[in-house]
Amino acid sequence: MERMLKEEDQVLRFSRLNRGLHILMIISFISLSLTGMSLKFSYTSWAVILSHFFGGFEAAGSIHRFAAFVMICVFITHIGDLIRIKRKEAGTWKKLIFGKDSILFNKKDLEDFIGSLKWFLGKGERPEFGRWTYWEKFDYFAVFWGMFVIGSTGLTLWFPEFFTRFMPGWVLNVATIIHSDEALLATGFIFTIHFFNTHLRPEKFPMDIVIFTGRMPLEEFKIDRPQEYKELVEKGELENHFVEAYQPIVIRGIKVFGWTALSLGFFIIIWIIYAMIFSYR
Numbered sequence: 398m399e400r401m402l403k404e405e406d407q408v409l410r411f412s413r414l415n416r417g418l419h420i421l422m423i424i425s426f427i428s429l430s431l432t433g434m435s436l437k438f439s440y441t442s443w444a445v446i447l448s449h450f451f452g453g454f455e456a457a458g459s460i461h462r463f464a465a466f467v468m469i470c471v472f473i474t475h476i477g478d479l480i481r482i483k484r485k486e487a488g489t490w491k492k493l494i495f496g497k498d499s500i501l502f503n504k505k506d507l508e509d510f511i512g513s514l515k516w517f518l519g520k521g522e523r524p525e526f527g528r529w530t531y532w533e534k535f536d537y538f539a540v541f542w543g544m545f546v547i548g549s550t551g552l553t554l555w556f557p558e559f560f561t562r563f564m565p566g567w568v569l570n571v572a573t574i575i576h577s578d579e580a581l582l583a584t585g586f587i588f589t590i591h592f593f594n595t596h597l598r599p600e601k602f603p604m605d606i607v608i609f610t611g612r613m614p615l616e617e618f619k620i621d622r623p624q625e626y627k628e629l630v631e632k633g634e635l636e637n638h639f640v641e642a643y644q645p646i647v648i649r650g651i652k653v654f655g656w657t658a659l660s661l662g663f664f665i666i667i668w669i670i671y672a673m674i675f676s677y678r
């Protein structure tokens with residue numbers, strides 16, 4: 398028998414593992430940005446103040462390596478989870494990578510992108526987004542790309558004796574430049590475009606906590622992901638995704654964490670802009 402929909406019904410969007418991984422990613426990324434930028438801009442007064450907070454520049458380097466280790470673990474765990482999903486749910490890599498709810502770009506993303514531009518100009522309706530929007534897919538692959546570029550160059554800086562056994566020494570100089578500039582790009586991207594797309598767009602302003610709670614109210618889900626909602630209703634699977642809302646105290650804790658992360662991100666951007674304009678060498 399069909400259950401009556403309740404106003405407070407919430408729809409699950411992210412597994413517990415993915416929520417945990419995102420929290421660890423936030424903590425490690427912000428730590429890497431703060432310590433990395435204080436090394437990059439070590440000649441600025443704010444980097445000196447920040448390095449005192451870390452216990453000196455050398456300690457900032459150690460914190461950087463520890464946070465890098467956490468981030469690499471997050472990445473490996475995610476890959477492990479994809480392998481598990483492929484085995485247990487998708488069956489084949491083809492289905493996982495090219496299936497309907499895949500995070501890989503497809504024709505609909507291009508249509509949605511063009512549709513969004515028209516919508517911004519008041520020349521059409523908002524596109525009916527499905528499981529993932531085109532900007533979420535872009536963000537996902539930006540992180541994937543960043544992990545390879547920043548991670549691989551970071552490892553050569555971490556273990557120079559090992560890598561120079563089979564690479565010429567100048568590779569380390571090139572790796573430093575790539576690591577440093579790609580890190581600047583990643584930081585700039587995450588704390589402006591990712592923050593805007595996720596939290597600052599009018600529908601979500603000032604903060605979307607769905608990545609922490611993993612769930613969103615049914616009414617919001619209908620508006621935010623109309624295509625996914627329709628498909629779930631047609632297949633009669635919507636109710637399988639219902640979960641209870643968290644207690645207000647949990648939501649309050651989540652908001653404190655979210656606001657801390659957002660504020661640190663905005664501060665880092667202001668520092669970077671200041672350093673680039675007034676003291677970049």
Ligand code: HEM
Pocket residue numbers: 426429430432433434436437457458459461462465466468469547548550551552554555573576577580581583584
């Ligand atoms: C995940 C893998 C990463 C590894 C293994 C890694 C490793 C390293 C190492 C060993 C250094 C040299 C530190 C020192 O001199 O004491 C370094 C520097 C740096 N890292 Fe990372 N890092 C990683 C990720 C990141 C991320 C995500 C960011 C920022 C978003 C970042 C930003 C920086 C910056 C700005 C520097 C200073 C480069 C310079 O001197 O110009 N790193 N990293």
